[in-house]
Amino acid sequence: MLRLKSALCQSWRSFRTFPCGAMEVRNEPVLEFQERSKERAELEKALQDLKGKTEEIPCVIGDEYVWTKDIQYQMSPFNHSHKVAKFCYADKDLLNKAILASLAARREWDLKPVTDRAQIFFKAAEMISGPKRAEVLAKTMIGQGKTVIQAEIDAAAELIDFFRFNAKHAIDLQQQQPLDSDGSTNTMLYRGLEGFVAAISPFNFTAIGGNLAGTPAMMGNVVLWKPSDTAMSASYAVYKILRESGLPSNIIQFVPANGPVFGDTITASEHLAGINFTGSVPTFKHLWKQVAQNLDNYKNFPRVAGECGGKNFHFVHRSADVHSVVMGTIRSAFEYGGQKCSACSRMYVPDSLWPCIKQELLAVHKQIIVGDPVENFGIFFSAVIDDKSFSRIKGWLDHAQTSPNLTVIAGGNCDDKKGYYVEPTIIETKDPQDKIMTEEIFGPVLTIYVYPENDYKKVLDLIDNTSPYALTGAVFAQDKAVLDEAAKTLRNAAGNYYVNDKSTGSIVAQQPFGGSRASGTNDKPGGPHYVLRWTSPQVVKETHVPLRDWKYNYMG
Numbered sequence: 332m333l334r335l336k337s338a339l340c341q342s343w344r345s346f347r348t349f350p351c352g353a354m355e356v357r358n359e360p361v362l363e364f365q366e367r368s369k370e371r372a373e374l375e376k377a378l379q380d381l382k383g384k385t386e387e388i389p390c391v392i393g394d395e396y397v398w399t400k401d402i403q404y405q406m407s408p409f410n411h412s413h414k415v416a417k418f419c420y421a422d423k424d425l426l427n428k429a430i431l432a433s434l435a436a437r438r439e440w441d442l443k444p445v446t447d448r449a450q451i452f453f454k455a456a457e458m459i460s461g462p463k464r465a466e467v468l469a470k471t472m473i474g475q476g477k478t479v480i481q482a483e484i485d486a487a488a489e490l491i492d493f494f495r496f497n498a499k500h501a502i503d504l505q506q507q508q509p510l511d512s513d514g515s516t517n518t519m520l521y522r523g524l525e526g527f528v529a530a531i532s533p534f535n536f537t538a539i540g541g542n543l544a545g546t547p548a549m550m551g552n553v554v555l556w557k558p559s560d561t562a563m564s565a566s567y568a569v570y571k572i573l574r575e576s577g578l579p580s581n582i583i584q585f586v587p588a589n590g591p592v593f594g595d596t597i598t599a600s601e602h603l604a605g606i607n608f609t610g611s612v613p614t615f616k617h618l619w620k621q622v623a624q625n626l627d628n629y630k631n632f633p634r635v636a637g638e639c640g641g642k643n644f645h646f647v648h649r650s651a652d653v654h655s656v657v658m659g660t661i662r663s664a665f666e667y668g669g670q671k672c673s674a675c676s677r678m679y680v681p682d683s684l685w686p687c688i689k690q691e692l693l694a695v696h697k698q699i700i701v702g703d704p705v706e707n708f709g710i711f712f713s714a715v716i717d718d719k720s721f722s723r724i725k726g727w728l729d730h731a732q733t734s735p736n737l738t739v740i741a742g743g744n745c746d747d748k749k750g751y752y753v754e755p756t757i758i759e760t761k762d763p764q765d766k767i768m769t770e771e772i773f774g775p776v777l778t779i780y781v782y783p784e785n786d787y788k789k790v791l792d793l794i795d796n797t798s799p800y801a802l803t804g805a806v807f808a809q810d811k812a813v814l815d816e817a818a819k820t821l822r823n824a825a826g827n828y829y830v831n832d833k834s835t836g837s838i839v840a841q842q843p844f845g846g847s848r849a850s851g852t853n854d855k856p857g858g859p860h861y862v863l864r865w866t867s868p869q870v871v872k873e874t875h876v877p878l879r880d881w882k883y884n885y886m887g
Contacts, residue, residue: 356499358838359460359491364479364708370464374479377469378705381415388418388567391585392429399425403587405563408476409703409714409750415474416564421586426555426596429584433527433553434602436581441523441551445505448549449498455545455576456494459487463572470565471537476713476750478704481667486537486565492839493542493857500859501549504866514876521866523551525631526604528865529597530554531618533609534561534716535670541569542856543607544583550865552604554583557593561716594618598625605634605865609672612639612849636864638672638844638851640771641802643825643834644794645678646817648808649784652831653684656807657691659833663805664777665699665755666835668712670720673803673827673835673844677768678777679794681784689740692757696741699755714750715774721751724774727767728756736762737778769798787813791820802846803837805829826853 364371385404389396401420407413421429440448459467464487471477471486509517528547532540544556558566570585586593594614597603598621606622608615615637622633645663647656663675680688702710715721725745731737742756755775760768763780782790794804804825806817814830821828826846827837837844843858845851854864 356495356840358840359456359488359495361480361483361488364483373465374468377465378472381469381473382705383413385414386416386564386567388416388563388587390419390421390425390429390587391570392425393432393580393584397421397425401589403560405474405561406717407473407750408561408716409705409752411718411747411750413473415470416567418560418563418587420592421588423592423596426586426588426593427600429555429586430527430597430600430602432581433555433584436579437523437525437527437553440553440579440582443551445501445521445551448551449501451573451577452494452498452545452549455572455578456491456498458572458576459491459494459569463568467537467565467568467572470568471562472704474564475534475537475562476704476716477667478710478712479708481712482537489536489538489839490541490569493538494545496840496857497542497546497549497862500862503859504862509870515872515874518871518873520869520871521550521863522869523547523553524604524634524865524867526602526629526633527600528552528554528605528607528634529593529603530556531593531606531608531610532556532558532562532566534559535667535672537562537565537569539609540566541573543609544570545573546856546862547605547607547865548578548582550862552865553581555586555597556583557586557588557590560587563587590614594621598622599628601628601630603629603633604631606636607865608635608637610637610639615639615851631867634864636852636854638846638854638856639800639849640672640773641800641846641850642677642769642771642798643673643675643800643803643805644798645675645805645807645834646791646794646821647678647680647684647688648787648806648810648813648817649681649683650810650813651684651807652809653687653691655831656680656684657688657695659805659807660777661692661695661699663833663835665712665775668715668753669775669777670715670773671835672850673837674773675777675805675834676772677797678779679763679790680779680781681787682781683784685781693741696755696757701752701754703750712755712775714752717751718747720774721745721747721753724753724772724776727772727774727776728753730767731756731758731776731778734765734767736760736765737767742775763793764797771800788816788820791817795821795824799849800846801825801848802850803827803829803834805832805834807831823847826850826855 405416530544742754839857843855
C-alpha cells in the first residue's frame with residue numbers, strides 16, 4: 332500500500348513556500364486606505380465602475396449558467412433605489428439537479444491529494460490579496476453597506492486568512508497519524524463526507540460565506556452554496572475567484588434560493604452529509620428539526636454546524652480603565668451598525684463610574700457620522716442591511732421610547748427615505764431583565780444597566796443567566812481577583828471571552844470564533860480543529876506478518 336505518511340511532506344505555495352513541517356502562514360495585513368495611497372486609488376476606481384450598475388448573477392450548476400423565472404434584486408442598503416444585482420432563485424428541480432451533479436464529481440475530488448486541493452485556496456487568497464482586492468471590497472461596500480475599513484477587515488483580510496490558514500490546517504491534519512507497531516503500519520485517511528454539504532451564509536460577513544462553502548470543499552466535499560440575498564454580489568465575486576483559481580466545476584454549486592425551498596430540498600435528499608450554517612436561531616432550529624425528521628432516509632448522520640448570533644455583554648468593574656471601556660464599547664456596539672454576531676448589546680456599569688462613563692459615551696456619540704460609505708470615507712457606519720432589519724430595529728426604538736423602565740440617552744431616531752438609516756442609540760434601563768437586555772437586536776442599539784458597585788458578584792451571575800446566548804463577552808477590570816472570579820462565573824457565558832478588550836474583532840488563527848447555548852455549535856472556524864469537522868476519517872491497518880494460527884498461546 333502506498334504509504335500516505337511518507338507522501339505527505341511536500342512543498343506548496345501560499346504566503347511563502349516552505350518545506351513540509353516548516354510552513355509559515357501569517358495573518359493578512361489590514362491596509363489603511365490613506366489618501367493618495369495605491370490601494371485607495373484602486374478602490375475608488377472599482378467603486379466608480381460599479382456606481383449605478385446592476386450586476387446579473389445566474390445560478391451556476393457546474394459550468395452551466397441557469398436563469399429561472401423567479402427574479403430577485405439586491406438593493407444597496409444606503410441607497411435602496413440602486414439595484415446592485417439581479418439574480419434568480421433556484422427551484423426544487425434545479426437544486427436536485429445541482430445535488431446530482433455534485434455527487435457525480437465527489438469521488439474524483441475526494442481522491443485528489445489534499446495539497447492539490449489546498450493549492451486552489453492558496454491561489455484564491457493571493458488573488459484577493461492582490462488583483463481582486465478592490466473588486467471584492469467595492470462589492471461588499473455597495474451591496475452590504477460596509478465602510479472601507481470594515482470591508483477591508485472582512486472581505487479582504489479575514490477571507491484571505493480563512494483560505495490560507497484552513498489550507499495549512501488541512502495539510503497539517505494529514506500529519507496526525509496513529510502509532511505503528513511491530514509487524515503493522517497504521518494510516519489515518521481524512522476523507523470527505525459521503526454525500527453533499529449545504530452551505531447557508533449570512534449577509535454581514537463576506538468572509539463567512541467563503542468559509543462556509545470553501546472549507547468543506549477544501550476537505551474533499553462537494554457543496555451547494557446558498558448565499559444571502561443581501562450579499563449576492565460579493566458572494567458571487569468570491570465564487571468566481573475560486574473558479575479562476577482552479578476549483579473544478581460541480582465542486583461548489585452557486586445556488587441562490589428561497590430559504591424554505593432550499594431547506595426543504597436539501598433535508599429531503601438521502602445524500603445530505605452536512606449543513607454549514609450562519610444565521611438566525613429559528614432558522615437553524617427548523618433545519619435541525621427537518622434533519623431529525625428525515626433521519627431514517629439518510630445514508631449517514633448529517634453533520635449540522637451552526638453559528639446563530641448572541642446577546643453580547645460588557646461587564647465593567649469599578650477598577651476598570653474608563654477610557655478603555657468607552658472606546659471599546661463604542662466600537663463594539665456601533666461598528667457596522669451593530670450588525671455583527673459579536674456586537675456588544677448590553678453593558679453593566681457600577682454606579683460609581685457611571686457619571687464619567689456616561690459623559691464620555693455621549694461626547695463620542697456626538698462625533699459619530701452615519702452616511703454613505705462610498706461618497707464619504709469618513710463615516711463610522713452606514714445604513715442597516717434592508718427594510719426587514721430596519722423595521723425590526725425601529726420596533727426596539729419604539730419600545731425604548733414607551734417603556735417606563737427605559738430611557739434613551741442618545742440617538743433613537745431612524746429614517747428609511749433613501750437608505751435604511753438608524754442612529755446609534757444608547758439606552759439606560761432600570762430593569763436588567765427587560766427584553767431589550769435578553770433578546771438579540773442586531774442593530775446599533777446599546778442598553779446599559781447601572782448597578783450598585785458592591786453588587787458586582789450578583790451582576791456576574793445576572794449576566795450568566797439573563798440571555799439564552801453564549802457567544803462573546805468582555806470584562807473590564809484591573810483587579811486581578813475580580814478577573815479571576817469573573818472568569819469562573821462567566822465560564823459558560825461566552826465562547827469568545829475578552830479581558831479589557833471589546834467583544835468584537837476576532838482574528839482567524841488568533842481567536843477562533845463561536846459560541847454555545849443558543850449561539851450555536853461552537854465549531855470554532857479560524858482554528859485548526861475546524862477542518863476536521865468536514866472529514867470522515869478512515870483508519871487503514873496494513874499487516875506485514877501474516878497470521879498463521881487461530882489459537883492463542885495460552886491455549887497450549
